[in-house]
Structure formats: C-alpha cells, structure tokens
Amino acid sequence: MSAADQVIIKSVEAYAVALPLTKPIRMAHAVFETVENVIVRIESEDGFVGWGEAASAPSLTGETWQGMVALIQGFIAPLLIGRDARLRSKLMDRIGANVFGATGSVSAVEIALIDLLGHRFNVPFSMLIGGMCRDHVEPMWILGNGSVDADIADARHRHDQGYRFFKLKGGTQSIDREIEATMRLREALGQDVRLCIDANSGYTLAQARKYIAGTQSAHVEFIEQPFPRNDLASLRSLAADGSIPICADQSVHDIADIHLQSQCGVSGVALKLNKLGGVTPSLRAASICQDNGMKIIVAAKVAESSIASSAIMHLASVVGLVDWGVSLTHAYLAADLVRMPLQVIEGKSFLRNAPGLGVEVDLDNLDRLRIR
Ligand SMILES: [Mg+2]
Structure with a gap:
C-alpha cells in the first residue's frame, strides 16, 4: 500500500453537550430531563472528518461525561494520532489493550473512525x-x-x-x-x-x-x-x-x-x-x-x-x-x-x-x- 492511500489521523477531539428531552422519561431509579452526551471529532491529515457520540451513562457504563472527555482527549487520542485510520481493527485492539471498560468512550471513538473512513472512501457506514x-x-x-x-x-x-x-x-x-x-x-x-x-x-x-x-x-x-x-x-x-x-x-x-x-x-x-x-x-x-x-x-x-x-x-x-x-x-x-x-x-x-x-x-x- 502506498503512503498516499493512508488516512493519517491528525486530531481527536472530545467534548460534551447537554441535550434537552422533549419531555421527561421516567424509568425505575431515574427520571431523565436532559442528557449529557460526549461527541468525538476525528480529522485526517487530508481534511476528512468523522463524528462519534455516546451518552454518558454512569449507571450503565460507570462513565461521566467529564471522565469520558478526559479519557478520550488525554489518553485515547495519543494512541491514534499519526496512525492510519484504515487499520481500524488494529487501532481498536490498541485501545482495548490500554483501556479497560470505558465502553461509552471507546464506542464514540470507533463510530468516529468508521464515519471518517466512510467519508474518505465515499462508502456508507453499514458497508x-x-x-x-x-x-x-x-x-x-x-x-x-x-x-x-x-x-x-x-x-x-x-x-x-x-x-x-x-x-x-x-x-x-x-x-x-x-x-x-x-x-x-x-x-x-x-x-x-x-x-x-x-x-x-x-x-x-x-x-x-x-x-x-x-x-x-x-x-x-x-x-x-x-x-x-x-x-x-x-x-x-x-x-x-x-x-x-x-x-x-x-x-x-x-x-x-x-x-x-x-x-x-x-x-x-x-x-x-x-x-x-x-x-x-x-x-x-x-x-x-x-x-x-x-x-x-x-x-x-x-x-x-x-x-x-x-x-x-x-x-x-x-x-x-x-x-x-x-x-x-x-x-x-x-x-x-x-x-x-x-x-x-x-x-x-x-x-x-x-x-x-x-x-x-x-x-x-x-x-x-x-x-x-
Ligand atoms: Mg433497557
């Protein structure tokens, strides 16, 4: 494979959004009125962008949005920057070898990687x-x-x-x-x-x-x-x-x-x-x-x-x-x-x-x- 085909990851950003619900949703142990979700933006050196998202759900994954942002920006991003996004499986293995759990954060990153590849190669996510x-x-x-x-x-x-x-x-x-x-x-x-x-x-x-x-x-x-x-x-x-x-x-x-x-x-x-x-x-x-x-x-x-x-x-x-x-x-x-x-x-x-x-x-x- 030539270097020109590579999709080198230039940046990985994460931040949180607060999204209001149309009306509260009641569940056992919780009422949701607003949700705090983490958004991931991955950009390649050739200017393509992929987006990912995961809800913060401490009762489900143990993660808060603050922790997710810190983990993605401070720890996962350095594992990805400068690497070829086409090797997604290898990159996800690398993340898995370094991060236990944190499933929401990891998922948001993987979604963004796949979205990035989809834009770069003009292919839908499902393909x-x-x-x-x-x-x-x-x-x-x-x-x-x-x-x-x-x-x-x-x-x-x-x-x-x-x-x-x-x-x-x-x-x-x-x-x-x-x-x-x-x-x-x-x-x-x-x-x-x-x-x-x-x-x-x-x-x-x-x-x-x-x-x-x-x-x-x-x-x-x-x-x-x-x-x-x-x-x-x-x-x-x-x-x-x-x-x-x-x-x-x-x-x-x-x-x-x-x-x-x-x-x-x-x-x-x-x-x-x-x-x-x-x-x-x-x-x-x-x-x-x-x-x-x-x-x-x-x-x-x-x-x-x-x-x-x-x-x-x-x-x-x-x-x-x-x-x-x-x-x-x-x-x-x-x-x-x-x-x-x-x-x-x-x-x-x-x-x-x-x-x-x-x-x-x-x-x-x-x-x-x-x-x-
Ligand atoms: Mg359920």
Missing part, C-alpha cells in the same frame, strides 16, 4: 461494518410518561405515525398501576401492535410474577431486565416459571455476560454500542446471541442524537435478526445535532445512501449545546 441485511428499520417507541393516561395518549399519537412496537418503562409505579397501564394500552392499541416491558432492574421476584400473572391477556412479548444484575436467583426462578421470555440489558456488558444470562434461562439481549464498547464487540455479541438462539434488540441509549442513533441504525441493518426490535432515541430530544435528523415515516426509517453515518452535523447546534 464498512459488514453489509446490510435490510435497508430500513421499524423502530419501537418507549413509553415512560409516568401516568397511564399520558402513556396511552403518547402511544395513540405514535401509533398514528406508524409505530407498531411499544416498550413500557416499568418499575416506576405500583405493580397494580403497571398492570392497569399494560391492560389499557393493549385495549387502546388493539392486537396488531407489539408490547413489551422494561423494568430497568426495578422488580422483585414477587412483583415480576404479579405483573406477569396480571397481564396474561395483554400478550406482553417479553420482560426486559426485571431484576438487578446480581440477582441471579430471582432470574433463574422467573425463567423456570416459563411464563414470559426474559431479555437482559443492564446484565450484559460483554460476551461472558451473554453466556451467563443464557445459562440462567434468558431468551434475549439488548445490544447497545455504548454498553458493549462499539461496533466490533456489538457485532460479535450479536453473532454469539444468534449461535445461542437468543433474540436481539439493537438500541440507542436514551437519549442519543441522530449521530449515535444513525450508528445504531447501521448496526441494526447488518445484524441478521433483530427479532425484539430497534430503538432509536433521537426522537426524544428537543434538539438534534444534525441538519436532517433521522426520519421515521409510516413507522419506517430508511438508511441513507450517503458516506459514513449519512448525517451532516449541525455545527451551530453543537456549539450552542456544548457544555463549557
């Missing part, structure tokens, strides 16, 4: 990470309004826009209220939509059993992360009941976690770039899930702009089966970071045939929302 199985996704909609009436109104509105898959955020109210919410949602939306519940570690075994028994006729497709990740006894007991498929989210951070969850009787896994540490480990996790006969959700963290949500969409387009849905989270934000945010039309979001992530970063918005 660089394996090739598409589908050219669009049908995202699910998250219901976390904190009241049954508000969830139903929200779901009806989104149903009119074509959404046919809804995820109720559990662990936020009493079990009786959550049973009522589920039953009324099913009644309001009819039988043609898919419903699931994400308890975000907020249930006890008794509560999970009560919820499942009380919502039998609502056909809830699966329950996500019913218990805290260390409560394997409850997990095994619920799985042994065989009353509902179980999905693992906070319990899965790497491949070993997937095997453990599978042994406990879990049927599916939520894959997130910021949780697994980027595209490469997420694709590896996806193929292991498929080998184990486990279902897959591909999800952005609540909430990531159209930068990270585009990366999620590209990832979802190359994963063989996304049986339990795709979650894009830019639509929960009051302000996006790109000029043309991802669009969901009649329930579908199509991949753009454009280089890299396929989005144009809105530098004015980025500047306005930057944390200084």
Whole structure:
C-alpha cells in the first residue's frame, strides 16, 4: 500500500453537550430531563472528518461525561494520532489493550473512525461494518410518561405515525398501576401492535410474577431486565416459571455476560454500542446471541442524537435478526445535532445512501449545546 492511500489521523477531539428531552422519561431509579452526551471529532491529515457520540451513562457504563472527555482527549487520542485510520481493527485492539471498560468512550471513538473512513472512501457506514441485511428499520417507541393516561395518549399519537412496537418503562409505579397501564394500552392499541416491558432492574421476584400473572391477556412479548444484575436467583426462578421470555440489558456488558444470562434461562439481549464498547464487540455479541438462539434488540441509549442513533441504525441493518426490535432515541430530544435528523415515516426509517453515518452535523447546534 502506498503512503498516499493512508488516512493519517491528525486530531481527536472530545467534548460534551447537554441535550434537552422533549419531555421527561421516567424509568425505575431515574427520571431523565436532559442528557449529557460526549461527541468525538476525528480529522485526517487530508481534511476528512468523522463524528462519534455516546451518552454518558454512569449507571450503565460507570462513565461521566467529564471522565469520558478526559479519557478520550488525554489518553485515547495519543494512541491514534499519526496512525492510519484504515487499520481500524488494529487501532481498536490498541485501545482495548490500554483501556479497560470505558465502553461509552471507546464506542464514540470507533463510530468516529468508521464515519471518517466512510467519508474518505465515499462508502456508507453499514458497508464498512459488514453489509446490510435490510435497508430500513421499524423502530419501537418507549413509553415512560409516568401516568397511564399520558402513556396511552403518547402511544395513540405514535401509533398514528406508524409505530407498531411499544416498550413500557416499568418499575416506576405500583405493580397494580403497571398492570392497569399494560391492560389499557393493549385495549387502546388493539392486537396488531407489539408490547413489551422494561423494568430497568426495578422488580422483585414477587412483583415480576404479579405483573406477569396480571397481564396474561395483554400478550406482553417479553420482560426486559426485571431484576438487578446480581440477582441471579430471582432470574433463574422467573425463567423456570416459563411464563414470559426474559431479555437482559443492564446484565450484559460483554460476551461472558451473554453466556451467563443464557445459562440462567434468558431468551434475549439488548445490544447497545455504548454498553458493549462499539461496533466490533456489538457485532460479535450479536453473532454469539444468534449461535445461542437468543433474540436481539439493537438500541440507542436514551437519549442519543441522530449521530449515535444513525450508528445504531447501521448496526441494526447488518445484524441478521433483530427479532425484539430497534430503538432509536433521537426522537426524544428537543434538539438534534444534525441538519436532517433521522426520519421515521409510516413507522419506517430508511438508511441513507450517503458516506459514513449519512448525517451532516449541525455545527451551530453543537456549539450552542456544548457544555463549557
Ligand atoms: Mg433497557
């Protein structure tokens, strides 16, 4: 290979933005009104730019935005500057050999590297990470309004826009209220939509059993992360009941976690770039899930702009089966970071045939929302 073909990395910058949500999202243990996300900008010596993003999520990855910025700028950047971005796998191995965990930071860097290569070689992100199985996704909609009436109104509105898959955020109210919410949602939306519940570690075994028994006729497709990740006894007991498929989210951070969850009787896994540490480990996790006969959700963290949500969409387009849905989270934000945010039309979001992530970063918005 000639030196002229190289894509030498000139700079790696990271900074944080504060993004307001359109309305608060309630989950077990947390209410989100604003999110702090870290943006990565990598520029090559020949003037191409790649962008990456990861939500800061201390409860999921142990990282704060301050720590992410410091790690990327002070520690990861020197591992990359002056090197050839085409050797992405080698560069990611180099980062992995030097940084334990910090999966959000590492993911944002890998997204930016792939976006950079996409712009440099005029190829969409999905082509660089394996090739598409589908050219669009049908995202699910998250219901976390904190009241049954508000969830139903929200779901009806989104149903009119074509959404046919809804995820109720559990662990936020009493079990009786959550049973009522589920039953009324099913009644309001009819039988043609898919419903699931994400308890975000907020249930006890008794509560999970009560919820499942009380919502039998609502056909809830699966329950996500019913218990805290260390409560394997409850997990095994619920799985042994065989009353509902179980999905693992906070319990899965790497491949070993997937095997453990599978042994406990879990049927599916939520894959997130910021949780697994980027595209490469997420694709590896996806193929292991498929080998184990486990279902897959591909999800952005609540909430990531159209930068990270585009990366999620590209990832979802190359994963063989996304049986339990795709979650894009830019639509929960009051302000996006790109000029043309991802669009969901009649329930579908199509991949753009454009280089890299396929989005144009809105530098004015980025500047306005930057944390200084
Ligand atoms: Mg979840």
